[in-house]
Amino acid sequence: MSPEPESPSRPRLFARGSFLEHSRTAEILRAETTGGLLLIAGAVAAIVWANTPWSDSYESLRDLRVGPSSLHLDLTLGAWAADGLLAIFFFVVGLELKREFVAGDLRDPRRAAVPIAAAVGGMAMPALIFVLWNLGGDGALRGWAIPTATDIAFAVAVLAVISTHLPSGLRTFLLTLAVVDDLLAITVIAIFYTDELDLLFLAVALLPIGIFAVLVQRRIRSGWLLVPLALLAWVLVHESGVHATVAGVLLGFTVPVLRRDRSDDRPGLAEHLEHLIRPISAGVAVPIFAFFAAGVTVGGLSGLVDSLGDRVALGIVCGLVVGKTVGIVGSTWVLSRFTRAELDDELTWVDVLGMAMLAGIGFTVSLLIGELAFGQGSERDDHVKVGVLVGSLTAALLASVLLRLRNRVYRRIHEHESRDDDADGIPDVFQGDRPHPS
Numbered sequence: 001m002s003p004e005p006e007s008p009s010r011p012r013l014f015a016r017g018s019f020l021e022h023s024r025t026a027e028i029l030r031a032e033t034t035g036g037l038l039l040i041a042g043a044v045a046a047i048v049w050a051n052t053p054w055s056d057s058y059e060s061l062r063d064l065r066v067g068p069s070s071l072h073l074d075l076t077l078g079a080w081a082a083d084g085l086l087a088i089f090f091f092v093v094g095l096e097l098k099r100e101f102v103a104g105d106l107r108d109p110r111r112a113a114v115p116i117a118a119a120v121g122g123m124a125m126p127a128l129i130f131v132l133w134n135l136g137g138d139g140a141l142r143g144w145a146i147p148t149a150t151d152i153a154f155a156v157a158v159l160a161v162i163s164t165h166l167p168s169g170l171r172t173f174l175l176t177l178a179v180v181d182d183l184l185a186i187t188v189i190a191i192f193y194t195d196e197l198d199l200l201f202l203a204v205a206l207l208p209i210g211i212f213a214v215l216v217q218r219r220i221r222s223g224w225l226l227v228p229l230a231l232l233a234w235v236l237v238h239e240s241g242v243h244a245t246v247a248g249v250l251l252g253f254t255v256p257v258l259r260r261d262r263s264d265d266r267p268g269l270a271e272h273l274e275h276l277i278r279p280i281s282a283g284v285a286v287p288i289f290a291f292f293a294a295g296v297t298v299g300g301l302s303g304l305v306d307s308l309g310d311r312v313a314l315g316i317v318c319g320l321v322v323g324k325t326v327g328i329v330g331s332t333w334v335l336s337r338f339t340r341a342e343l344d345d346e347l348t349w350v351d352v353l354g355m356a357m358l359a360g361i362g363f364t365v366s367l368l369i370g371e372l373a374f375g376q377g378s379e380r381d382d383h384v385k386v387g388v389l390v391g392s393l394t395a396a397l398l399a400s401v402l403l404r405l406r407n408r409v410y411r412r413i414h415e416h417e418s419r420d421d422d423a424d425g426i427p428d429v430f431q432g433d434r435p436h437p438s
Contacts, residue, residue: 035282036157039363042287046295047389055297062292063377072239078292078376082368085285087234087248089364092281093182094252095274100179102257113339114332115173119180121331122359123148126323133315140312143373145192146384147319147391149185149365152178153286155358158396162403165410167346174355177328185365186249193372196241205236205247213254219269243372286364293367296385307386312374316387320360321394328356354403360395362388 049058066080067073075083106112126147134140155178159171212229220226230251237247257270298304307313329352370384 035153035286036155036160038283038287039151039153039290040157042290043294043363043389046291046293047298050295050297058295059377062295071235073235076376081285081289081292082371082376083238083244084234086289086364086368087245088277088285089281089289090186090245090248091230091252092274092278093186094249095255095270095277096252097179097183097249098253098255099257099270099274100176104176106176106179112176114335115176116180117331117335118173118328118356119177119184121327122150122177122324122356123181123184123327125327125330126319129323130315130319133318134311136311140315140380143312143316143370143380143384145185145188146366146369146373146388147316147323147362148181148188149362149369150178150181150324150359151361151363151365151392152182153282154361154363154392154396158361158400159358159403162400163407165414166403166407167351167410169347170351170355173347173352174358177355177359181359182365185369186246189243189365189369189372190246193369194242198240201236201240202242205233205240208233208236209247209250209254212251216255216269219256219260221269221272245368289364290367293364293371294385294389296382296389298386304386304390307383308390310380310383310387312380313383313387313390316366316384317391317394320362320366320388320391321357321398324360324362324395325353325356328359329353350402351406354399354406357395357399357402360399361392362395363392366392 046058049055062078063076065074065076067075100106106116127144130144130147131141134143152175155174156171159166159174163170208229212226212233215222215225215229230247233251234244234247237250238244252270255270255273257268259268296307298307308317329349332352333349366388367385370381370388374380374384
């Protein structure tokens with residue numbers, strides 16, 4: 001007896017979806033909250049593992065060397081994460097920076113003035129506080145730049161979790177500030193944390209970067225051409241003594257943002273590559289870096305107290321929590337006080353204070369600068385990790401409390417407007433009687 005033909009409408013368990021699963025996964029990983037949560041998960045996993053009886057196995061994994069020694073690429077897994085995988089993250093950062101300067105908010109100097117001033121103040125004040133904490137000549141001042149960086153993935157993830165009615169201008173302000181912050185942090189790494197510079201390798205590195213630039217300017221998207229050139233540029237920059245992540249930024253800067261046909265509304269090459277690579281950056285590169293960078297053996301409450309007894313750790317905590325807040329709010333106020341620059345109409349100074357606290361979450365780049373300043377695995381590097389973790393967590397908690405309160409205020413305003421629209425059908429918000437969110 002022949003089997004009964006299967007009905008085409010009969011559902012199947014685990015049937016193939018309407019589109020490829022990797023596309024589904026990629027879309028999830030492009031969400032800013034997903035990247036932030038994966039970063040947190042990687043850091044938590046490392047901290048937990050490093051503080052169990054099996055902490056030796058974590059250190060052995062982190063310090064395992066792989067790669068060809070003939071090319072000076074026999075690096076530890078931790079170094080591969082910091083130098084290699086993080087270059088992918090910085091390539092995406094380079095694309096974002098290029099897009100913002102060419103077609104985004106930073107294109108208009110008047111609109112860019114406030115977040116630029118906020119970013120500069122938000123880096124200068126933490127550095128000053130760190131220096132004041134660590135005057136003494138024991139080598140601690142080498143870490144002056146550690147509390148200056150904002151982790152945009154972490155900060156945006158926190159903002160997305162706590163924000164339901166906050167003005168969209170807050171997120172725009174945070175993103176623009178973080179873009180400028182990233183540019184300044186990259187400059188600091190390239191200038192102040194390059195110990196030995198080999199100009200020959202650096203000059204040769206310009207060749208693959210130049211060829212990469214020519215190809216992308218011609219809108220050539222072939223991975224078979226671009227990826228080998230990017231890898232070669234990374235190797236040469238690494239050999240030059242400049243931190244290899246700078247290669248990612250330089251390559252990102254070469255990618256054109258606008259299309260040759262301005263009437264074509266399809267995304268440009270920079271947006272296309274960012275869309276393509278962001279899942280790898282957010283879902284693989286940054287979480288793995290966090291996993292290998294955040295694993296510090298605290299040793300319980302007494303160990304935490306001992307780590308925070310180091311002035312380096314205290315300088316980082318104060319820089320992230322106090323320095324970022326004072327620097328961002330202060331520079332923004334000074335600019336608005338003495339120029340024509342103004343806050344967005346829908347924002348108040350309390351909102352800026354909350355954003356400034358949120359910008360005190362310094363994780364990815366702060367941990368990277370800590371390793372560059374004091375050496376991976378050193379005792380002081382462990383204290384740096386404790387300082388970054390404690391400072392970032394404190395900043396996140398304080399910002400969450402304040403912004404949740406602001407979120408309630410804006411929710412009440414929204415409910416008031418929805419309930420009290422006049423009978424003429426014109427919302428109150430357009431009639432000048434909107435309650436001010438103070």
